[in-house]
Amino acid sequence: MSANERRDFIYRHIHENQIAYYDELASLMNVSHMTIRRDATLLEREGKVLRVNGGVRLSEFLHQELPWQEKSYLNHKIKKELGQCAMRRIAEGTIIYLDAGTTTFEIACCIPANFRLTVVTNDFSITQLLMNNPAIDLFHVGGRVDKRNYSCVGLSAANFIKALNIDLAFLSASSWDLKHGISTPYEGKAEVKQTVISVANRSILISDSSKYGKYGFYSVCPLNTVDEIITDSVSKECKQTLSNLTSPKVTFVDIL
Template sequence: MLSANERRDFIYRYVHENQLASYNDLAELTNVSHMTIRRDVQILEREGKIIRVNGGIQLSALLSQELPWQDKSYLNHKIKKELGKFAFSRISEGTIVYLDAGTTTFEIACSIPDNFSVTVVTNDFSISRVLMNKPGVDLFHVGGKVDKRNYSCVGLSAANFIKAQNIDLAFLSTSSWDLKHGISTPYEGKAIVKQTVISVANRNILVSDSSKYGKYGFYTACPLSSVDEIITDSISGECKKSLKDIDSPRITFVDIF
């Protein structure tokens, strides 16, 4: 039997993965009564994590916190893998590339061939671990305050390290983005890092699956017009409809089979 905190964590992860959850499903999955589920939902709603809809719950558009790296890595993994492979095609040998902390940018790192000659700067420990085993990669890891939930370095110290780098191409990640709020995050330390990267890189590309579109965090890192290209999937009709008529940045929809 899950504790109350474990049960609410499960509910939040489940809604992240499925976008919508009914009270019946949640009661069955957690083996508790409908009354208990409704109490859990009230707490999660007060925390700003979910909103109630008819017969169930869905994620709040306002992202109050992100899931831990390990949990995020399981969400839409096939889509992230395909986006990572496609994004790698934008990298030329002999260039300096920044890979932002994230589970989609992690897939870009995994797509780099062992003997591909490139310099990579990253603030993500998981990305560094993968790239340390690739002989062709000259690797620089950004220091600073460690975000233990997301295996990354964030904040002013990380931003100051990045300021001194000459970056040809930066791949940015996010858990929330839309036309109104741009690229956003619940965490100030992450926003500072993204803003700094955008200011020093010659070219910036956002790589994010469409399930994150329509959500926003408290801190805006930048408007979408600050990046040169957005690479996403074509699964979300809302995302595709909202972005199809904008002139800048360039939008690339990757078909997922």
């Protein structure tokens, strides 16, 4: 395993487990503690992780997202439960927007074959999944292709969305918290999300709690700009804080 492959492995592992310990990483990759510590030091210099006692954790400031394929394996059970919860908010015959993301992909997986719906998305994986559903009138927004995230972003995508009237938009997020609201490391994504919110009658942030407490360089909007947040149980303290919000409504999905 090369140095770059090791650091990619460490970064993926932390995304999945929130924290990674040197002993565990050395065993998983069959390398020395010194090698792991050097990799961790470099990742910290890049701003991706923070060193803690005996290991590393994700930095609150999110420099970069994992590619779509790698994100799809993380917290998959949680994302499926969130997708099922979201599906209960969709009325037949309406126009919905599914933002690019592995959690919104799970919403698409829940749509019944005979459920009449208009779906707008910037996600190629969602488009491919729904392509053969005869009950769905399907629109892909087009624009500049983000190859890491299997989606279209930027001004061209946003301009397509501006011409639409959307009943219900489901937004994904790689980072969100009370102070910074919804944010992203990528300008092109922020532009698309902001436009979707502006044309949607109702918007819902759907995101697993591993994304909570982090923020990216580009601000999308304050949390109270959306109408609802669907997430799983965050820490007790954070759950209490979010539960006390008057806006937006927060729905916590219990994962069995």
